Amino acid sequence: MPITGFYKLYFSKNKTYVKQLKNLLGFVPGNLSLYRNAFRHKSAATNVRKGVKNSNERLEFLGDAVLGSVVAEVLFKLYPYEDEGFLTELRSKIVNRANLNQLARKMGFEQLVEYDARMVGSTRQGSLLGDAFEALIGAVYLDKGYEFTKSFLINHIIKSHIDIHTLEQTETNFKSKLIEWCQRHGKDISFDLVENKEGESNKLFSIHAIIDGEVMGLGKEFSKKNAEKLAAEKACEVLGI
Amino acid sequence: MPITGFYKLYFSKNKTYVKQLKNLLGFVPGNLSLYRNAFRHKSAATNVRKGVKNSNERLEFLGDAVLGSVVAEVLFKLYPYEDEGFLTELRSKIVNRANLNQLARKMGFEQLVEYDARMVGSTRQGSLLGDAFEALIGAVYLDKGYEFTKSFLINHIIKSHIDIHTLEQTETNFKSKLIEWCQRHGKDISFDLVENKEGESNKLFSIHAIIDGEVMGLGKEFSKKNAEKLAAEKACEVLGI
Numbered sequence: 001m002p003i004t005g006f007y008k009l010y011f012s013k014n015k016t017y018v019k020q021l022k023n024l025l026g027f028v029p030g031n032l033s034l035y036r037n038a039f040r041h042k043s044a045a046t047n048v049r050k051g052v053k054n055s056n057e058r059l060e061f062l063g064d065a066v067l068g069s070v071v072a073e074v075l076f077k078l079y080p081y082e083d084e085g086f087l088t089e090l091r092s093k094i095v096n097r098a099n100l101n102q103l104a105r106k107m108g109f110e111q112l113v114e115y116d117a118r119m120v121g122s123t124r125q126g127s128l129l130g131d132a133f134e135a136l137i138g139a140v141y142l143d144k145g146y147e148f149t150k151s152f153l154i155n156h157i158i159k160s161h162i163d164i165h166t167l168e169q170t171e172t173n174f175k176s177k178l179i180e181w182c183q184r185h186g187k188d189i190s191f192d193l194v195e196n197k198e199g200e201s202n203k204l205f206s207i208h209a210i211i212d213g214e215v216m217g218l219g220k221e222f223s224k225k226n227a228e229k230l231a232a233e234k235a236c237e238v239l240g241i
Numbered sequence: 242m243p244i245t246g247f248y249k250l251y252f253s254k255n256k257t258y259v260k261q262l263k264n265l266l267g268f269v270p271g272n273l274s275l276y277r278n279a280f281r282h283k284s285a286a287t288n289v290r291k292g293v294k295n296s297n298e299r300l301e302f303l304g305d306a307v308l309g310s311v312v313a314e315v316l317f318k319l320y321p322y323e324d325e326g327f328l329t330e331l332r333s334k335i336v337n338r339a340n341l342n343q344l345a346r347k348m349g350f351e352q353l354v355e356y357d358a359r360m361v362g363s364t365r366q367g368s369l370l371g372d373a374f375e376a377l378i379g380a381v382y383l384d385k386g387y388e389f390t391k392s393f394l395i396n397h398i399i400k401s402h403i404d405i406h407t408l409e410q411t412e413t414n415f416k417s418k419l420i421e422w423c424q425r426h427g428k429d430i431s432f433d434l435v436e437n438k439e440g441e442s443n444k445l446f447s448i449h450a451i452i453d454g455e456v457m458g459l460g461k462e463f464s465k466k467n468a469e470k471l472a473a474e475k476a477c478e479v480l481g482i
């Protein structure tokens with residue numbers, strides 16, 4: 001450990017916070033204010049200047065991109081014989097909000113995230129953690145650079161917390177997800193076949209996912225089943241499920 | 242220039258190709274097969290093994306992610322007082338397919354991209370170039386690493402070819418884009434206000450973009466104008482405009 005890290009951990013006025021971060025991250029952070037921002041939800045933010053808040057949203061934007069890039073490389077190298085469709089799907093299973101929320105909870109982010117419960121609905125509280133996780137990646141990147149962030153993600157996060165091969169097997173079933181959601185919320189759902197438009201291949205199926213009479217998603221595919229899946233996926237996206 | 246670069250450029254059996262790449266990229270590439278793959282569209286690919294083709298699609302997946310990450314950092318630092326919504330929108334203006342196609346054309350990719358014209362429709366030929374651009378970024382990353390790719394992108398591409406401040410000003414007007422497309426293809430278009438669902442705020446407008454009687458996009462916003470914009474954007478996405 002470099003001498004500045006040693007000082008930070010044992011003698012600085014922030015030593016408690018530094019220790020807490022070191023336990024979480026496995027390394028001594030450099031620029032503490034980056035990490036404080038990463039764990040601050042907008043509900044707990046204050047204005048800094050020129051209308052900019054010290055919340056984690058900008059860091060989340062950056063961290064999301066860095067995370068996407070690292071995971072892309074990991075999968076590219078781990079699956080040399082799979083095509084880009086497979087890689088894209090597997091990556092989205094890893095970096096989707098639900099998975100990141102769960103990961104952040106497992107890692108104990110709840111103790112560190114700052115937010116104002118009065119301003120955050122209970123359903124939104126879960127995704128606070130995933131947002132903070134992405135923001136943390138942004139902070140690590142700015143503090144330590146790409147190669148460090150990549151090693152941190154691979155050795156400290158992916159290897160310990162993400163079972164890629166299990167995720168590979170589990171199919172995100174948007175259709176049953178949507179149907180369950182409708183049952184829970186007392187809504188009617190149907191999948192209706194739409195007539196093909198002129199000039200469109202006869203083999204193409206267009207399916208609407210209709211919830212309480214309203215079209216919420218359209219899927220076009222060469223099999224009816226896949227068109228339904230796509231329509232359900234779009235509807236899940238629109239509804240934020 | 243290191244001695245291996247010197248050899249490659251003047252004495253190797255691939256010296257013509259190496260020179261062509263050096264003119265394009267401004268540096269001497271290391272692993273040539275990566276660059277050959279980056280410029281090979283799937284229509285010109287052959288099977289390598291285990292059903293994997295030597296096309297540029299996997300590299301495109303990787304390059305898209307690395308490009309997204311570099312551009313995210315550039316904008317994060319260039320606009321310290323803008324929020325993540327601004328950064329996300331500006332990034333998508335920079336890395337959208339139309340912009341990358343244009344960029345790749347300006348850089349002279351047409352001479353380098355390998356494809357089979359019989360298998361590629363004329364409308365698809367344009368996006369070949371943008372795909373190859375992303376794949377090239379993937380190749381540079383694997384060949385030279387993140388920091389090199391970042392400098393290459395900033396100094397050789399962004400500074401010379403992308404006018405970020407102009408892009409910042411131009412608003413992508415999805416509504417007029419969609420209306421133009423419909424006129425060109427002889428299709429009816431309308432934007433219809435949908436009734437709000439129970440429990441939804443009265444102030445929320447839900448608008449369907451309807452083309453030839455079929456719902457192609459839904460937008461929900463607190464102003465009618467913005468809901469229409471969003472519906473048009475979704476419809477453009479569905480139609481691949």
